[in-house]
Amino acid sequence: MSVKKLAKEDFAKFVEALIEKDNVIGVQAKGERFDFAPLESAQDLRLDYDVTLQPPKKYFLPPKEVLMTFEVGGAYASEYEDETFVLLGVHPYDVVGINQMDELFSQDNYDTHYMKRRNNATIIACDVVTPSENVFASSMKTAVVKEGFDILLTDLGDSYVAEAATEKGEALLAGAAEADDAALQAREAVWAKNQKALNKHELECDAAYLPKLLGRSYDHNVWDDMARTCFSCGSCNQVCPTCYCFNVQDDVNWDLKTGQRERCWDGCLLDGFTKVAGEHEFRDQRAHRFRHRLYRKAKYVPAKIGGQIACVGCGRCVGACLPGIANPVSVYNRLIDDLGIG
Amino acid sequence: MSKPTIAIFDFACCEGCQLQFVNLEEELLDLLGVADVVEWREAMSEKSDEYDIAIIEGSITRLEDEEKLKLIRSRAKVLIALGACATIGGVNKLKNNFDDLDEVKKCVYGKDASKPHLATQETKSVGEVVDVDFCIHGCPIDRAEFTYIVRCLVMGKTPEIPEYPICVECKANGNPCLWDEGQVCLGPIIRAGCKARCPSNGFRCFGCRGYIDNPNVEAAKEVIDKYGLNVDDLKTKMILFGSRQEPTIHG
Numbered sequence: 001m002s003v004k005k006l007a008k009e010d011f012a013k014f015v016e017a018l019i020e021k022d023n024v025i026g027v028q029a030k031g032e033r034f035d036f037a038p039l040e041s042a043q044d045l046r047l048d049y050d051v052t053l054q055p056p057k058k059y060f061l062p063p064k065e066v067l068m069t070f071e072v073g074g075a076y077a078s079e080y081e082d083e084t085f086v087l088l089g090v091h092p093y094d095v096v097g098i099n100q101m102d103e104l105f106s107q108d109n110y111d112t113h114y115m116k117r118r119n120n121a122t123i124i125a126c127d128v129v130t131p132s133e134n135v136f137a138s139s140m141k142t143a144v145v146k147e148g149f150d151i152l153l154t155d156l157g158d159s160y161v162a163e164a165a166t167e168k169g170e171a172l173l174a175g176a177a178e179a180d181d182a183a184l185q186a187r188e189a190v191w192a193k194n195q196k197a198l199n200k201h202e203l204e205c206d207a208a209y210l211p212k213l214l215g216r217s218y219d220h221n222v223w224d225d226m227a228r229t230c231f232s233c234g235s236c237n238q239v240c241p242t243c244y245c246f247n248v249q250d251d252v253n254w255d256l257k258t259g260q261r262e263r264c265w266d267g268c269l270l271d272g273f274t275k276v277a278g279e280h281e282f283r284d285q286r287a288h289r290f291r292h293r294l295y296r297k298a299k300y301v302p303a304k305i306g307g308q309i310a311c312v313g314c315g316r317c318v319g320a321c322l323p324g325i326a327n328p329v330s331v332y333n334r335l336i337d338d339l340g341i342g
Numbered sequence: 343m344s345k346p347t348i349a350i351f352d353f354a355c356c357e358g359c360q361l362q363f364v365n366l367e368e369e370l371l372d373l374l375g376v377a378d379v380v381e382w383r384e385a386m387s388e389k390s391d392e393y394d395i396a397i398i399e400g401s402i403t404r405l406e407d408e409e410k411l412k413l414i415r416s417r418a419k420v421l422i423a424l425g426a427c428a429t430i431g432g433v434n435k436l437k438n439n440f441d442d443l444d445e446v447k448k449c450v451y452g453k454d455a456s457k458p459h460l461a462t463q464e465t466k467s468v469g470e471v472v473d474v475d476f477c478i479h480g481c482p483i484d485r486a487e488f489t490y491i492v493r494c495l496v497m498g499k500t501p502e503i504p505e506y507p508i509c510v511e512c513k514a515n516g517n518p519c520l521w522d523e524g525q526v527c528l529g530p531i532i533r534a535g536c537k538a539r540c541p542s543n544g545f546r547c548f549g550c551r552g553y554i555d556n557p558n559v560e561a562a563k564e565v566i567d568k569y570g571l572n573v574d575d576l577k578t579k580m581i582l583f584g585s586r587q588e589p590t591i592h593g
Contacts, residue, residue, distance in 0.1 A: 238513035254372035
């Protein structure tokens with residue numbers, strides 16, 4: 001696949017042309033922060049952003065969606081959104097998040113709702129220009145990505161290096177000039193810098209060691225200590241690019257004969273998340289729920305996706321947690337300090 | 343199967359939650375297709391002593407209202423508390439913050455304070471007087487939540503009313519946290535279900551849906567310290583809907 005170079009003004013034209021022919025979701029300012037939103041003009045695009053409020057996950061797994069319509073006791077039909085779209089400006093750590101979700105939603109019971117959206121998406125990633133206040137992607141080895149996007153953009157000041165990684169990406173970049181050696185070297189320099197610089201919280205072990213660390217930490221007092229001030233508000237879940245738990249509910253229409261089955265986000269920190277028939281709740285302690293999230297990130301989910309740690313170091317949970325206890329690195333480092341690496 | 347009958351009663355309140363029924367407009371006809379409304383003072387003149395579902399709006403502030411509510415409870419198979427006044431006592435509970443209720447009455451009613459129909463007592467939520475089967479929270483209620491609950495009951499299903507706090511819906515809406523913008527938002531301790539309407543429009547949560555079942559007081563203390571505030575800063579924000587609420591923190 002090819003690597004191209006576009007002057008910034010040509011890139012703006014590229015974006016305008018993209019907006020003409022597809023639904024483009026791009027990163028834009030939202031107050032003093034940033035978020036993904038439908039892009040109407042290249043001028044609104046902010047590829048210099050630090051981090052978005054929500055990860056791009058919601059375009060594949062919306063906070064609420066209709067899975068199917070049904071007749072009570074009768075026929076049913078799946079409902080799908082089936083429109084192409086472009087996600088423009090996905091940071092490498094979020095690309096890794098999407099890659100992990102793809103694996104999870106395509107294994108076991110293949111999730112057609114997620115995968116249909118995913119297959120309709122074109123992902124244009126971009127290397128980080130402004131590290132966010134809480135990013136620790138360097139620690140999680142997600143500061144730079146080599147796969148999982150259609151195009152990867154790297155900002156070189158007055159131009160972008162644009163690498164096509166798929167046929168889709170190749171077609172979009174067809175008209176652009178090849179990148180010269182100087183541009184490729186400059187891109188290597190950006191990668192080398194980001195591999196170290198996206199590290200506002202530094203994990204004191206290799207991320208690959210985390211599943212073993214947690215294997216020795218289930219009864220550690222860190223869980224009770226940290227969860228003492230946990231609101232169980234699920235903010236950490238709600239902003240996480242790799243939290244994918246959901247609830248499913250039926251609602252009937254006023255005719256009481258037809259209805260729809262809806263799926264909405266859930267969160268393992270929430271009181272009631274584990275409530276089952278008969279009002280039994282098997283994780284009713286805050287500390288147990290607090291522990292569960294971090295075990296999902298660094299032990300349970302990794303076991304399902306070839307050992308990849310399911311925390312990509314975006315740092316959103318760190319910023320979203322009002323009492324300031326959600327930072328995974330703080331917890332893992334405390335365990336390392338206490339238990340050592342062995 | 344015959345349609346279930348519904349009776350709607352109001353006590354101390356602004357009747358704004360009932361107004362939300364009227365605001366259903368065409369959907370009101372759908373509702374009347376699945377249930378018969380047999381008493382509803384705000385919208386019809388008929389009355390009835392027989393009903394399956396009693397919907398109670400307003401808080402209880404007089405002895406005679408307590409008696410009336412108990413009678414309604416004895417007649418209804420299902421009793422629903424509607425809106426903040428009914429579910430948590432609402433703004434009417436502000437009065438309970440004063441020790442001398444006679445003084446409060448004189449302040450409000452002046453020379454008429456001694457008239458018999460103004461013989462009021464401490465404000466109670468509906469649940470402090472009778473057993474409540476379901477709460478429809480909010481000031482005012484959310485129409486979509488109300489119609490969902492009605493459909494569930496008619497179908498014989500238990501409606502799912504959120505046990506989690508506002509932050510869940512607020513974050514899903516992609517909002518920045520209002521605490522970071524200097525607002526003392528009650529979102530982390532207040533029950534969701536309103537789709538975080540106030541914070542999504544830039545205004546802190548007032549707490550009209552009442553506290554979640556298990557709010558974390560330790561966490562609240564930690565957060566007010568972190569933001570350089572004191573307990574009174576938080577309490578003044580909680581007073582509007584959270585006054586003397588302890589006995590009514592329920593589902």
